[in-house]
Amino acid sequence: MAQPVPVLVTGGAGYIGSHAVLALLDAGWPVAVIDNLTTGFRFAVPDGVPFYEGDVADADLLARIFAEQGTRAVMHFAGSIVVPESVSDPLKYYLNNTVKSRALIEAAVAAGVPHFIFSSTAATYGIPSVPAVTEETPTVPINPYGWSKLMTERMLADTAFAHPLNYCALRYFNVAGADPQGRSGQSTAGATHLIKIAVEAALGKRDSVQVFGTDYATPDGTGVRDYIHVSDLASAHVLALEALIDRADRSLTMNCGYGRGFSVFEVLDAVDRVTNLKLTRVVSPRRPGDADSLVSDPARLKATLPWVPRHADLDGIVADALQWERKLAELRG
Numbered sequence: 001m002a003q004p005v006p007v008l009v010t011g012g013a014g015y016i017g018s019h020a021v022l023a024l025l026d027a028g029w030p031v032a033v034i035d036n037l038t039t040g041f042r043f044a045v046p047d048g049v050p051f052y053e054g055d056v057a058d059a060d061l062l063a064r065i066f067a068e069q070g071t072r073a074v075m076h077f078a079g080s081i082v083v084p085e086s087v088s089d090p091l092k093y094y095l096n097n098t099v100k101s102r103a104l105i106e107a108a109v110a111a112g113v114p115h116f117i118f119s120s121t122a123a124t125y126g127i128p129s130v131p132a133v134t135e136e137t138p139t140v141p142i143n144p145y146g147w148s149k150l151m152t153e154r155m156l157a158d159t160a161f162a163h164p165l166n167y168c169a170l171r172y173f174n175v176a177g178a179d180p181q182g183r184s185g186q187s188t189a190g191a192t193h194l195i196k197i198a199v200e201a202a203l204g205k206r207d208s209v210q211v212f213g214t215d216y217a218t219p220d221g222t223g224v225r226d227y228i229h230v231s232d233l234a235s236a237h238v239l240a241l242e243a244l245i246d247r248a249d250r251s252l253t254m255n256c257g258y259g260r261g262f263s264v265f266e267v268l269d270a271v272d273r274v275t276n277l278k279l280t281r282v283v284s285p286r287r288p289g290d291a292d293s294l295v296s297d298p299a300r301l302k303a304t305l306p307w308v309p310r311h312a313d314l315d316g317i318v319a320d321a322l323q324w325e326r327k328l329a330e331l332r333g
């Protein structure tokens with residue numbers, strides 16, 4: 001098994017990045033974080049983790065961090081993630097997700113950092129016509145967010161061919177939940193994601209939850225998604241890094257999901273069960289660009305890594321999200 005090496009986590013003050021930091025620390029890896037704090041929170045980075053406030057496109061800063069930390073791997077989470085915003089402000093997405101990733105990859109190559117893990121997305125598939133999406137499913141994004149990530153995957157593939165660097169692109173399905181120990185969670189205000197919105201409603205921060213469309217081609221007419229617990233996703237990153245270290249001649253692209261879908265109604269039923277409430281559901285028009293169903297085929301992830309999901313239970317995902325939402329309310333007073 002690969003020995004831990006120093007890892008730089010970009011976006012480590014954000015939702016998924018902060019959970020990756022926890023997973024790395026729990027597994028005994030030396031970790032440093034760079035984050036510009038535009039959407040991340042300083043409190044999300046544990047005490048004792050070297051923290052650099054700055055931009056991943058700052059070549060001088062990156063060179064200094066790599067030298068100071070002896071960095072041997074980058075986990076790159078920093079980026080912009082709001083799909084509708086990517087439609088209204090595409091150049092922001094091509095800057096933050098593509099151009100700045102290019103600069104970061106260049107800095108890694110210049111410093112001889114040999115391993116790179118990249119946060120990619122199921123949005124690279126667009127609206128797939130298959131019930132379970134494999135990595136061979138055509139990548140046809142339907143928004144600038146998906147394109148901005150897919151272009152970075154392409155840069156990594158070409159860079160890995162030309163330079164001594166291997167990479168893993170992890171294509172996330174619907175990430176939800178929070179650290180079961182309550183150390184981190186989704187803290188960004190103005191959330192658009194279903195489980196976050198539902199737990200906000202459960203705590204009285206919203207009056208109701210809108211159900212965007214009940215006429216989809218799914219069993220109950222609402223959208224079906226593959227919700228993955230953020231801590232299971234974080235552990236996949238640590239295992240992926242071990243795989244990159246073990247086989248430096250190989251790069252990987254893998255879906256991250258459980259391979260099972262839940263409808264909006266099923267998610268809201270879970271929230272009702274966990275909270276003992278009956279949230280008010282307001283049936284609303286479809287949200288533009290939403291697919292009927294988006295479910296992963298995680299066969300490659302499971303065949304490639306010794307990944308064992310530990311938090312796949314939907315009620316558990318909701319319970320962890322709720323626990324964090326309560327803590328966040330305390331933190332914010």
Ligand code: UDP
Nearest residue numbers: 192193194197210211212223224225264290
């Ligand atoms: N959704 C909903 N109400 C909301 C937010 C989301 O009905 O307030 C639906 C959305 O249409 C989709 C599913 O929940 O079918 C997951 O949406 P989310 O925004 O969480 O993630 P996405 O799949 O868009 O990345």
